[in-house]
Amino acid sequence: MTLTPYDQKRYNRQILIRGFGDAGQEKLKDATVFIAGCGGLGSPVATYLAVAGVGHLVIVDMDVVDLSNLNRQILHWDENVDQYKVKSASVKLAGINPSLKVTALQEKIDEDNYLDITKGADIIIDALDNYPTRYLLNKAAIHHNIPFIHASVWGLEGRLTTIIPGKTPCLECLVPEAPPKEVFPVLGATPGVLGTLQVTEAIKAITGVGQLALNRMVIYDGEYLEFHEIPIVRNPHCPACSHLK
Numbered sequence: 001m002t003l004t005p006y007d008q009k010r011y012n013r014q015i016l017i018r019g020f021g022d023a024g025q026e027k028l029k030d031a032t033v034f035i036a037g038c039g040g041l042g043s044p045v046a047t048y049l050a051v052a053g054v055g056h057l058v059i060v061d062m063d064v065v066d067l068s069n070l071n072r073q074i075l076h077w078d079e080n081v082d083q084y085k086v087k088s089a090s091v092k093l094a095g096i097n098p099s100l101k102v103t104a105l106q107e108k109i110d111e112d113n114y115l116d117i118t119k120g121a122d123i124i125i126d127a128l129d130n131y132p133t134r135y136l137l138n139k140a141a142i143h144h145n146i147p148f149i150h151a152s153v154w155g156l157e158g159r160l161t162t163i164i165p166g167k168t169p170c171l172e173c174l175v176p177e178a179p180p181k182e183v184f185p186v187l188g189a190t191p192g193v194l195g196t197l198q199v200t201e202a203i204k205a206i207t208g209v210g211q212l213a214l215n216r217m218v219i220y221d222g223e224y225l226e227f228h229e230i231p232i233v234r235n236p237h238c239p240a241c242s243h244l245k
Helices: 005-010 023-030 042-052 085-096 114-118 131-144 189-209
Strands: 030-037 056-060 101-105 124-128 147-153 157-163 216-221 226-231
Touching: 005 023, 023 189, 030 042, 042 056, 042 085, 042 189, 056 085, 085 101, 114 131, 124 131, 124 189, 131 147, 147 189, 157 189, 189 216
Parallel strands: 030 056, 030 124, 056 101, 124 147
Antiparallel strands: 147 157, 157 216, 216 226
Protein backbone atom coordinates (compact mmCIF):
# COMPACT_ATOMS: atom_id res chain seq x y z
CA MET A 1 0.00 0.00 0.00
CA THR A 2 1.33 3.43 -0.94
CA LEU A 3 1.36 6.24 1.60
CA THR A 4 -1.00 9.19 1.29
CA PRO A 5 0.02 12.76 2.20
CA TYR A 6 -1.96 12.22 5.43
CA ASP A 7 0.15 9.14 6.20
CA GLN A 8 3.37 10.96 5.40
CA LYS A 9 2.59 13.68 7.92
CA ARG A 10 0.97 11.56 10.62
CA TYR A 11 3.81 9.02 10.78
CA ASN A 12 6.67 11.37 9.91
CA ARG A 13 8.56 10.92 13.16
CA GLN A 14 8.77 7.14 12.88
CA ILE A 15 9.46 7.25 9.16
CA LEU A 16 12.62 9.16 10.15
CA ILE A 17 13.91 6.16 12.15
CA ARG A 18 17.03 4.66 10.62
CA GLY A 19 16.10 1.82 8.28
CA PHE A 20 12.36 2.58 8.53
CA GLY A 21 11.45 5.07 5.83
CA ASP A 22 8.38 4.99 3.60
CA ALA A 23 8.91 1.30 2.91
CA GLY A 24 8.60 0.42 6.59
CA GLN A 25 5.46 2.49 6.99
CA GLU A 26 3.93 0.86 3.92
CA LYS A 27 4.60 -2.56 5.46
CA LEU A 28 2.78 -1.49 8.61
CA LYS A 29 -0.15 -0.16 6.60
CA ASP A 30 -0.43 -3.49 4.82
CA ALA A 31 -0.11 -5.62 7.98
CA THR A 32 -2.73 -7.55 9.93
CA VAL A 33 -2.02 -8.18 13.60
CA PHE A 34 -4.06 -10.60 15.69
CA ILE A 35 -4.39 -9.55 19.35
CA ALA A 36 -5.70 -12.16 21.75
CA GLY A 37 -7.18 -10.27 24.68
CA CYS A 38 -8.37 -6.70 25.23
CA GLY A 39 -7.28 -6.37 28.84
CA GLY A 40 -4.14 -5.25 30.63
CA LEU A 41 -1.72 -6.22 27.88
CA GLY A 42 -4.16 -5.94 24.99
CA SER A 43 -5.03 -2.31 25.76
CA PRO A 44 -1.55 -0.82 25.28
CA VAL A 45 -0.80 -3.30 22.49
CA ALA A 46 -3.86 -2.25 20.46
CA THR A 47 -3.37 1.43 21.26
CA TYR A 48 0.25 1.64 20.14
CA LEU A 49 -0.25 -0.52 17.08
CA ALA A 50 -3.10 1.79 16.11
CA VAL A 51 -1.07 4.97 16.50
CA ALA A 52 1.84 3.37 14.61
CA GLY A 53 -0.34 2.93 11.54
CA VAL A 54 -0.83 -0.83 11.40
CA GLY A 55 -3.58 -1.25 8.84
CA HIS A 56 -5.72 -4.01 10.37
CA LEU A 57 -6.14 -5.20 13.94
CA VAL A 58 -8.10 -8.34 14.77
CA ILE A 59 -9.04 -8.17 18.45
CA VAL A 60 -10.57 -11.13 20.25
CA ASP A 61 -12.05 -11.25 23.75
CA MET A 62 -15.14 -12.89 25.18
CA ASP A 63 -15.36 -10.96 28.46
CA VAL A 64 -17.18 -7.86 29.65
CA VAL A 65 -15.54 -4.93 31.43
CA ASP A 66 -15.47 -5.22 35.21
CA LEU A 67 -14.75 -2.37 37.60
CA SER A 68 -11.71 -4.28 38.89
CA ASN A 69 -10.19 -4.13 35.39
CA LEU A 70 -9.82 -0.37 35.34
CA ASN A 71 -6.51 -0.09 37.19
CA ARG A 72 -4.73 -1.47 34.13
CA GLN A 73 -7.04 -1.94 31.13
CA ILE A 74 -6.73 1.57 29.75
CA LEU A 75 -9.02 1.16 26.73
CA HIS A 76 -11.95 0.74 29.13
CA TRP A 77 -13.48 3.45 31.31
CA ASP A 78 -16.13 3.58 34.05
CA GLU A 79 -18.83 4.13 31.45
CA ASN A 80 -17.87 0.82 29.80
CA VAL A 81 -18.43 -1.41 32.83
CA ASP A 82 -20.62 -4.38 31.82
CA GLN A 83 -19.96 -3.76 28.09
CA TYR A 84 -18.12 -6.31 26.01
CA LYS A 85 -14.44 -5.47 25.93
CA VAL A 86 -14.15 -5.76 22.15
CA LYS A 87 -16.96 -3.20 21.72
CA SER A 88 -15.42 -0.79 24.21
CA ALA A 89 -11.98 -1.17 22.63
CA SER A 90 -13.24 -0.81 19.06
CA VAL A 91 -14.86 2.56 19.81
CA LYS A 92 -11.68 3.93 21.40
CA LEU A 93 -9.42 2.62 18.63
CA ALA A 94 -11.61 4.21 15.94
CA GLY A 95 -11.12 7.55 17.70
CA ILE A 96 -7.39 7.02 18.10
CA ASN A 97 -6.87 6.33 14.39
CA PRO A 98 -9.80 6.68 11.97
CA SER A 99 -7.77 4.98 9.21
CA LEU A 100 -7.49 1.78 11.20
CA LYS A 101 -9.52 -1.29 10.27
CA VAL A 102 -10.64 -3.22 13.35
CA THR A 103 -12.18 -6.67 13.27
CA ALA A 104 -13.71 -7.27 16.70
CA LEU A 105 -14.52 -10.86 17.62
CA GLN A 106 -16.52 -11.36 20.81
CA GLU A 107 -15.89 -15.06 21.20
CA LYS A 108 -13.84 -17.65 23.00
CA ILE A 109 -10.71 -18.98 21.31
CA ASP A 110 -11.03 -22.75 21.30
CA GLU A 111 -10.09 -25.95 19.48
CA ASP A 112 -12.81 -25.38 16.90
CA ASN A 113 -11.87 -21.87 15.77
CA TYR A 114 -8.25 -21.08 16.65
CA LEU A 115 -6.90 -21.77 13.17
CA ASP A 116 -9.72 -20.01 11.31
CA ILE A 117 -9.72 -16.79 13.31
CA THR A 118 -5.93 -16.43 13.09
CA LYS A 119 -5.82 -17.11 9.34
CA GLY A 120 -4.53 -14.13 7.37
CA ALA A 121 -2.68 -12.57 10.30
CA ASP A 122 0.96 -11.60 9.90
CA ILE A 123 1.67 -11.78 13.65
CA ILE A 124 -0.11 -13.13 16.73
CA ILE A 125 0.25 -11.20 19.97
CA ASP A 126 -0.43 -12.98 23.23
CA ALA A 127 -2.24 -10.59 25.57
CA LEU A 128 -3.91 -13.33 27.60
CA ASP A 129 -3.74 -14.53 31.19
CA ASN A 130 -4.40 -18.25 30.75
CA TYR A 131 -2.15 -20.92 29.31
CA PRO A 132 -4.63 -23.34 27.70
CA THR A 133 -5.63 -20.60 25.23
CA ARG A 134 -2.03 -19.49 24.84
CA TYR A 135 -1.14 -23.02 23.77
CA LEU A 136 -3.77 -22.84 21.03
CA LEU A 137 -2.30 -19.58 19.76
CA ASN A 138 1.15 -21.13 19.89
CA LYS A 139 -0.13 -23.95 17.68
CA ALA A 140 -1.79 -21.43 15.36
CA ALA A 141 1.49 -19.55 14.92
CA ILE A 142 3.27 -22.81 14.13
CA HIS A 143 0.54 -23.83 11.68
CA HIS A 144 0.56 -20.46 9.86
CA ASN A 145 4.35 -20.05 10.22
CA ILE A 146 4.10 -16.55 11.68
CA PRO A 147 5.69 -14.84 14.70
CA PHE A 148 4.07 -15.23 18.11
CA ILE A 149 4.92 -12.50 20.62
CA HIS A 150 4.41 -13.75 24.15
CA ALA A 151 4.31 -11.70 27.34
CA SER A 152 3.08 -12.28 30.86
CA VAL A 153 2.84 -10.11 33.97
CA TRP A 154 2.72 -10.58 37.71
CA GLY A 155 2.74 -7.74 40.22
CA LEU A 156 5.65 -5.49 39.24
CA GLU A 157 7.29 -8.12 37.02
CA GLY A 158 6.86 -9.09 33.39
CA ARG A 159 8.40 -11.45 30.85
CA LEU A 160 8.59 -11.37 27.08
CA THR A 161 9.95 -13.37 24.19
CA THR A 162 9.34 -13.46 20.45
CA ILE A 163 8.69 -16.92 19.04
CA ILE A 164 9.52 -17.75 15.42
CA PRO A 165 8.33 -21.25 14.50
CA GLY A 166 11.26 -23.57 13.83
CA LYS A 167 13.88 -21.00 14.84
CA THR A 168 13.17 -20.42 18.54
CA PRO A 169 11.61 -22.32 21.40
CA CYS A 170 7.83 -22.30 21.22
CA LEU A 171 5.62 -21.61 24.22
CA GLU A 172 5.21 -25.30 25.04
CA CYS A 173 8.99 -25.69 25.07
CA LEU A 174 9.12 -23.03 27.77
CA VAL A 175 5.99 -23.89 29.77
CA PRO A 176 5.12 -27.54 29.10
CA GLU A 177 2.29 -27.58 31.66
CA ALA A 178 -0.21 -24.86 32.38
CA PRO A 179 0.07 -23.37 35.87
CA PRO A 180 -3.12 -23.18 37.96
CA LYS A 181 -5.41 -20.31 37.04
CA GLU A 182 -5.74 -17.77 39.84
CA VAL A 183 -6.33 -14.11 40.54
CA PHE A 184 -2.87 -12.55 40.59
CA PRO A 185 -1.62 -9.11 41.65
CA VAL A 186 -0.71 -6.56 39.01
CA LEU A 187 0.29 -2.91 38.98
CA GLY A 188 -1.33 -1.25 35.98
CA ALA A 189 1.96 0.13 34.71
CA THR A 190 3.44 -3.38 34.42
CA PRO A 191 1.29 -4.51 31.47
CA GLY A 192 1.83 -1.02 30.09
CA VAL A 193 5.57 -1.68 29.95
CA LEU A 194 5.24 -5.21 28.58
CA GLY A 195 2.52 -4.28 26.10
CA THR A 196 4.60 -1.51 24.57
CA LEU A 197 7.55 -3.90 24.36
CA GLN A 198 5.32 -6.36 22.49
CA VAL A 199 4.39 -3.58 20.07
CA THR A 200 8.06 -2.75 19.57
CA GLU A 201 8.74 -6.39 18.71
CA ALA A 202 5.75 -6.54 16.35
CA ILE A 203 6.80 -3.40 14.49
CA LYS A 204 10.37 -4.68 14.16
CA ALA A 205 9.11 -8.01 12.88
CA ILE A 206 6.93 -6.32 10.27
CA THR A 207 9.42 -3.71 9.09
CA GLY A 208 12.68 -5.62 9.50
CA VAL A 209 14.15 -2.83 11.63
CA GLY A 210 16.29 -3.86 14.60
CA GLN A 211 16.90 -7.20 16.30
CA LEU A 212 14.11 -9.28 17.82
CA ALA A 213 14.16 -10.91 21.26
CA LEU A 214 14.82 -14.39 19.90
CA ASN A 215 16.04 -17.35 21.95
CA ARG A 216 16.00 -15.28 25.10
CA MET A 217 13.46 -14.39 27.76
CA VAL A 218 13.49 -10.72 28.67
CA ILE A 219 12.53 -10.16 32.31
CA TYR A 220 11.33 -6.77 33.56
CA ASP A 221 11.70 -6.17 37.30
CA GLY A 222 9.67 -3.10 38.15
CA GLU A 223 10.45 -3.26 41.86
CA TYR A 224 14.12 -2.49 41.23
CA LEU A 225 13.65 -1.07 37.73
CA GLU A 226 15.96 -3.58 36.09
CA PHE A 227 15.92 -5.68 32.95
CA HIS A 228 17.46 -9.15 32.81
CA GLU A 229 17.48 -11.84 30.19
CA ILE A 230 18.03 -15.57 30.17
CA PRO A 231 18.84 -17.79 27.19
CA ILE A 232 16.13 -20.25 26.18
CA VAL A 233 16.41 -23.32 23.95
CA ARG A 234 14.05 -25.57 22.03
CA ASN A 235 12.87 -28.83 23.50
CA PRO A 236 13.69 -31.53 20.92
CA HIS A 237 10.76 -33.56 22.24
CA CYS A 238 8.23 -30.71 22.34
CA PRO A 239 4.81 -32.02 21.23
CA ALA A 240 4.01 -28.72 19.52
CA CYS A 241 7.16 -27.86 17.54
CA SER A 242 9.64 -30.76 17.51
CA HIS A 243 8.51 -31.70 13.99
CA LEU A 244 9.82 -28.40 12.65
CA LYS A 245 13.33 -28.37 11.23
